Amino acid sequence: MSERWPREPAKLDEMEEGGDEEPEEELEGELPAAEEDEGELPRLRTADDEQHAYRELDIPDDVNVLEGSPDGARRGVAIVASRFNGEITNKLLETALEELDESGVSREAITVMPVPGAFELPLAAMALAKTRRYACVIALGCVVRGETPHFDFIAAEAASGLQLAALETGVPVAFGVLTVDMVEQAEARVSKGAEAVRTALEMADAFARLRASAAR
Secondary structure, three states, X not given: OOXXXXXXXXXXXXXXXXXXXXXXXXXOOOOOHHHOOXXXXXXXXXXXXXXXOOOOOOOOOOOOOOOOOOOOOOOOEEEEEEOOOHHHHXXXXXXXXXXXXXXXXXXXXXXXXXXXXXXXXXXXXXXXXXXXXXXXXXXXXXXXXXXXXXXXXXXXXXXHHHHHHHHHHOOOEEEEEEEEOOHHHXXXXXXXXXXXXXXXXXXXXXXXXXXXXXXX
């Protein structure tokens, strides 16, 4: 028999009067396991499903569209990379360089600036963007949660600082910083380096198109 706790006082009195034998009762709204709906259960959403809502942006045909392309031909690109957690940032840098190669960016047009950690990424990105030598800046790093609030401060400051560098200079700064609970999660996401490259090149191309359109 299913048991509800705590029992109502009246039921306790009935048990005391009837000895050890519990009175049989049916609980409203509760069905035995065998009587549950045996129909097909809906597919459970996975963790990845919950994190992303995959679909292309639908833009009407009767509006002007200003969209960039991740084409890196004839573009100078700067990468600022954290040395901390080098096992991960090395892989991020590797995927970023591979993506730049595929996008047509020559190695001579790429500048890599290493910094001690993720906290130093925004300052370096700002300095690189202010030179106006680069069409975009790509920030790579990895912050792993520890036992203190250190993770929260570093992750938040890196994100807001990199955004500020882009806003103040008008140069696209791509966020290729992994913020994870454990190293294994970071290892599964090293393709973020390539993703940051595509984002940076697309934004750089969109800005170039915007300037060309405004000049006409």
